[in-house]
Amino acid sequence: MNISENLSPWSFVHVSDIHVGSPRSYRFQPAWNENWQTARRQIRALVPDLVLVGGDLTRAGATHVEELTGIRDDLAAMGPECLIIPGNHEVGNKWSPDSSVAISSAYLRRYASVFGSSEWSVVRGAGINRVRFTGIDAFKLGSGLPEEAELRSWLDAQSTDDSCSNHVWIIHPALFADRFDETDFDRYVDRVPWYFGLNKVDRDYLWSVMRRTGVTHVISGHIHCRRHLVVDGVEIHLAPATAFPQWGDRWSDGDDRLGFLHFAVAEGKLTSRFVPLETISALPGYGPGGNPPVAGRDYSVAQQQPALVPAPDES
Numbered sequence: 001m002n003i004s005e006n007l008s009p010w011s012f013v014h015v016s017d018i019h020v021g022s023p024r025s026y027r028f029q030p031a032w033n034e035n036w037q038t039a040r041r042q043i044r045a046l047v048p049d050l051v052l053v054g055g056d057l058t059r060a061g062a063t064h065v066e067e068l069t070g071i072r073d074d075l076a077a078m079g080p081e082c083l084i085i086p087g088n089h090e091v092g093n094k095w096s097p098d099s100s101v102a103i104s105s106a107y108l109r110r111y112a113s114v115f116g117s118s119e120w121s122v123v124r125g126a127g128i129n130r131v132r133f134t135g136i137d138a139f140k141l142g143s144g145l146p147e148e149a150e151l152r153s154w155l156d157a158q159s160t161d162d163s164c165s166n167h168v169w170i171i172h173p174a175l176f177a178d179r180f181d182e183t184d185f186d187r188y189v190d191r192v193p194w195y196f197g198l199n200k201v202d203r204d205y206l207w208s209v210m211r212r213t214g215v216t217h218v219i220s221g222h223i224h225c226r227r228h229l230v231v232d233g234v235e236i237h238l239a240p241a242t243a244f245p246q247w248g249d250r251w252s253d254g255d256d257r258l259g260f261l262h263f264a265v266a267e268g269k270l271t272s273r274f275v276p277l278e279t280i281s282a283l284p285g286y287g288p289g290g291n292p293p294v295a296g297r298d299y300s301v302a303q304q305q306p307a308l309v310p311a312p313d314e315s
Helices: 030-046 065-076 104-114 146-156 193-198 201-214
Strands: 010-015 051-055 079-084 118-122 131-135 164-169 217-220 227-231 233-236 259-266 269-276
Touching: 010 030, 051 131, 065 079, 065 104, 079 131, 104 146, 146 201, 164 269, 193 259
Parallel strands: 010 051, 051 079, 131 164, 164 217, 217 233
Antiparallel strands: 010 259, 118 131, 227 233, 259 269
């Protein structure tokens, strides 16, 4: 269906944190690949008109370009149009001065060479069911990289579109870890909540842009635990993951079950429902979790001949 020319109700899916990996890597969890194939089949069965992919497409795409190209081709073959943003496993973690796996220009260039721009704003649907979608790499904010200045220039140029009934923003990190008005976490004392959300100055700036452009919904990934909140009339969706759960005991209203979100667009409104994975894989894997430094990764455990993994070019 061409949703740009159809006034009928339509639907879209948001899926995030699928973490498809490769046996060429120093770590591999085939269960996460299998979970993605389950989610992929379920998504195809729903026949959505659009799929939003909210980042962390890969396990180690920042240093394994074959993971980037592999999931790009897999998404292209799935059927519906896919709008994609990167996660930290594609372009690096939230910036900090003492991390070798923080966001970098080298990682950003590698991602762009496969997927193109990580910033986009498009309109889908028609009439009262016309929806604007805007996706960005929010981890550029606060990085001090040249790409941050480019992002801010792009954001400052965005405006409202009164022809759209809803404006959905897609980011990978959460706007906040627990509550909108929280102060910054110390990355050495409270590293996990610091890692999951934006710093306050960056959150306030991005929120001002979102509000100026008529935001109605914000969907983020990264935390791997579903939660739904409303801030100043804006619906905030913390999306589930398909790979593995996290933070299930953090909030009384959190749900760390694996799956994705399915949105119906009708009569100018968006309604969402959680679609759990029909099966959860228990295939064994290997290698460390977390975000280990590039130096010292043990490729002798790789199940297949490792691809050449050059050190990031920071020039």
